[in-house]
Amino acid sequence: MNSVSKRIDYLFRSTNGLILMAMAVVSIITVTWGMLSGPMAEWGVREVTIRLLGMQMVQAEREARIIMLYHTIAMVIIAIEVYIMTDILPMKRQSQVLINGTVTFGYMLTVVFGMLFAYWGQNFMFHGLYLLGLSLIFFAGILLSIALWPWRPEYRLPADSPYAHTKKGLDLERTAFFVMAIATLLSASFGAITGSYWGNGHETFLAEDLIRTPIRTALQGAIIGHLHIMLTLIAIAITLIVGRWMDFKGRLHKIAMILMIIGTIIITIGALSVVWVDWAHTTIYVGSVFVMLAALLYVIYTWRKLINDRVAELGLEKPTFGQKVKALVHDPLKFGPGWQMVFMNFTVSGIGIFMAVKLDEIIRVWPHRDERITLTGHWHILASLIATIILLYFADRVGLKGRVRKWFGWSIIVMSNLAFGAVTIFAMKRLFVAEAGQQSIVNWTMLLTDIGLFTVLVVLGIFMFWRLIDLFRAKGFWSEDMAAEKRAVALQEIEEQRKRIDELNKALKETAS
Amino acid sequence: MKRILMMMTLLLLVFVAVSCGPTPNIGSITPPYIDTGVDxxxxALIPAGEFPFGQHDHMTMVDEFEIMVTDVTNEQYARFLNEALASGAAGIGEVEVEAGESAWTERGVFGFYPGEPFDGFRHEEEIKAGDKLFMPLEGDGLRLVFDGKQFTSLDAYTNHPVTMVTWFGANAFCQYYGWRLPLEAEWEKAARGTELVDDRGRPFPWGMEIERNNANYYSSFDVFVKMFGKLGNTTPVGFYNGKEYNGYQTLDSASPYGLYDMAGNVFQWTGDDYPNQHYRHMRGGSFYSYQVDLRVWKxxxxxxxxxxxxVGFRCVRDVN
Incomplete structure (x- = not known):
């Protein structure tokens, strides 16, 4: 019994355990629901899955099911980012426990009852519990924002700190996290307000289906703004997280954090103003420039750091260009996040900018179907790129080493790039081929996409299986993780207690005099 | 490790090379002629009355009208072009095509269109009065041949739905015979009927669910998919009528009013002109579409x- 409770303790009370469990949940969702679309649908696996699991697939409810599926996956990813933030950012232990507990309970309710409601019958108790889960995650967001409050004296940085700060010591990186959290809460409200009109004047829709509708209702605008900014904010959060991981600091850090704060604010205002104004897109472009510049500075800093660190490790005094490149790509886990951000410019931002610039000249000359494929393609890629960055980061956190580290890292990077590159070509195929001659390009882009995604999923599966097996070992990696976290928590709590005793002593002295 | 990596890369390249061998495009293979027996x-007469419209089943009133049982075929469209050319309602030559901010010239059949009001709305298509392209004379996917005097359909495709026809060309066909293109509501009523099951209208013309041999869609694995690959090709009109063709058993997939191909095969132009936009909607999905895009409201x-x-079309005519 003690051994079971130790493992439960690990999975529910340590950061790595919580992330691992959330990753397992996402993996289960991906594997199960991945059977319902793409090649699995073509091969007939979809029908077998539906029959085996007893899913109720009412045709008219497909869009609603997909929206619930997106929300459940997004909530788990948000939970993972929250776990990381509460771990890497200084905050009270009590806050960390409260936030993690709330977000965990929230995402579990969301996943279980959201999926039950969407795929196994519309029992409105399920829907209520699904909403309770979303509400708890929102509440966890409020708690996180309070915990992140950057103006607290204890979070001020000393004047000589290499990390971005104001003259008064305000930690700009913490402020960027805080702004992102507040923006997320605001954006979630837009979704929640519209959701409250569901069945009461608001009808379910997928945004890509409305792209050519000239006049949209305010509620439709709210949803379109909400979904765009939520994904953007998840991307901003992971960029800040990997910055912290790579010990981003110095002048570039200061500029990047200022850009990130301003960019996050502008881009959020832009996305949400879709409800009211026609020029919302212009605001989004301005905000995007700030955020993307911040990400660029991160890439410059970390790549330079990776090169310098490795060159120093090898003792090379005057490294050649080739040696520098070799040093850069030496560790795929640390090279990967920056690379995925660069790659994103070709498959997401570049496509988005191209579509905006050439909308009336090219995109709107195509049928809606082709425009829709391009739109859904580029945001699916962004979401998946974020997932790969989380995977690379987590693999480093759990101490993947040696060849396994390289194999894991490079498989994720190369095969995801293969898949996303192929999807991009597939989405933009009408630029190169006539509609009647697209068969060949469809065949090979789909094949490469399937190979890429399949390999990434297999690698993820092996990784998850390894961690599962590890849980059965008495002194597995999980116990090392747990011990390390316990030590860190103990030290943190001692420090907090010490501060508290100092405060109380001070109060006693003051009252005695 | 390097050797394993190289081996895997090599295997991947071989796999890709084999999989991406020459794939026929839909203009380069001639399918067999198949008689479906559908006229x-x-x-078909669609009586006046309410029906569940759209994904959320809003009860909507539609007046009585008649609609073609099948899509307009290549043979029918070739006949129209010959008659229109003879009567002067259509011409052949270079015609300027405008779309969004682009303009280009194409050689094809054209005819006059009176244009539509333009409000200068954001992304609004400006449809000016003038000669408009009905159908190009060159390009992959054409099923009609012009010998300098007459249009004829390729033998194998005479009873396939006409494709490569613009909305102007579809509209001209219907108007030439005193008919018109169906409004979206009319089209959808003809496709799904008025029946409600558990308070829901039919998502497909034949009922609540879809099987592979109900319709011609992406990866439906009909006999043509074997010839043309996953994206497939058009099937003869009325192909999915319960008959067996060369060992391929179809399901009778007529709509409640006896219409064929209201899901899959080719998209069908509809007649509504939406102000501030002027895009034309196409209904029914096509052999390019996934199952879900064959649902009648998509x-x-x-x-x-x-x-x-x-993309093809069919016409309607008012009863009164």
Missing amino acids: AEAW YNSAGPQYYGPA
């Missing part, structure tokens, strides 16, 4: 100048 000249859209190998 492409037949019309639509595709394009400017009226657009033509493609998966």
Whole structure:
């Protein structure tokens, strides 16, 4: 019994355990629901899955099911980012426990009852519990924002700190996290307000289906703004997280954090103003420039750091260009996040900018179907790129080493790039081929996409299986993780207690005099 | 490790090379002629009354009208072009095509269109009065041949739905015979009927669910998919009528009013002109579409100048 409770303790009370469990949940969702679309649908696996699991697939409810599926996956990813933030950012232990507990309970309710409601019958108790889960995650967001409050004296940085700060010591990186959290809460409200009109004047829709509708209702605008900014904010959060991981600091850090704060604010205002104004897109472009510049500075800093660190490790005094490149790509886990951000410019931002610039000249000359494929393609890629960055980061956190580290890292990077590159070509195929001659390009882009995604999923599966097996070992990696976290928590709590005793002593002295 | 990596890369390249061998495009293979036994000249009466419209089943009133039982075939469209050329209602030559901010010239059949009001709305298509392209004379996917005097259909495709026809060309066909293109509500009523099951209208013309041999869609694995690959090709009108063709058993997939191909095969132009936009909606999905896009309320859209190998039409006529 003690051994079971130790493992439960690990999975529910340590950061790595919580992330691992959330990753397992996402993996289960991906594997199960991945059977319902793409090649699995073509091969007939979809029908077998539906029959085996007893899913109720009412045709008219497909869009609603997909929206619930997106929300459940997004909530788990948000939970993972929250776990990381509460771990890497200084905050009270009590806050960390409260936030993690709330977000965990929230995402579990969301996943279980959201999926039950969407795929196994519309029992409105399920829907209520699904909403309770979303509400708890929102509440966890409020708690996180309070915990992140950057103006607290204890979070001020000393004047000589290499990390971005104001003259008064305000930690700009913490402020960027805080702004992102507040923006997320605001954006979630837009979704929640519209959701409250569901069945009461608001009808379910997928945004890509409305792209050519000239006049949209305010509620439709709210949803379109909400979904765009939520994904953007998840991307901003992971960029800040990997910055912290790579010990981003110095002048570039200061500029990047200022850009990130301003960019996050502008881009959020832009996305949400879709409800009211026609020029919302212009605001989004301005905000995007700030955020993307911040990400660029991160890439410059970390790549330079990776090169310098490795060159120093090898003792090379005057490294050649080739040696520098070799040093850069030496560790795929640390090279990967920056690379995925660069790659994103070709498959997401570049496509988005191209579509905006050439909308009336090219995109709107195509049928809606082709425009829709391009739109859904580029945001699916962004979401998946974020997932790969989380995977690379987590693999480093759990101490993947040696060849396994390289194999894991490079498989994720190369095969995801293969898949996303192929999807991009597939989405933009009408630029190169006539509609009647697209068969060949469809065949090979789909094949490469399937190979890429399949390999990434297999690698993820092996990784998850390894961690599962590890849980059965008495002194597995999980116990090392747990011990390390316990030590860190103990030290943190001692420090907090010490501060508290100092405060109380001070109060006693003051009252005695 | 390097050797394993190289081996895997090599295997991947071989796999890709084998998989990406020459794939026929839909213009380069001639399918066999298949007689489905469905009369492409037949019309069906759709009585006046309410029906569940759209994904959320809003009860909507539609007046009585008649609609073609099948899509307009290549043979029918060739006949129209010959008659229109002879009567002067259509011409052949270079015609300027405008779409969005682009303009280009194409050689094809054209005719006059009176244009539509333009409000200068954001992204609004400006449809000016003038000669408009009905169908190009060159390009993959064409099923009609022009010998300098007459249009004829390729033998194998005479009873396939006409494709590569613009909205202007579809509209001209219907108007030439005193008919018109169906409004979206009319089209959807003809496709799904009025029946409600558990308070829901039919998502497909034949009922609540879809099987592979109900319709011609992406990866439906009909006999043509074997010849043309996953994207497939058009099937003869009325192909999915419960008959067996060369060992391929179809399901009878007529709509409640006896219409064929209201899901899959080719998208069908509809007649509504939406102000501030002027894109034309296409209904029914096509052999390019996934199953879900065959649901009766789904639509595709394009400017009226657009033509493609998966877009056709059928006409309606008022009873009174």
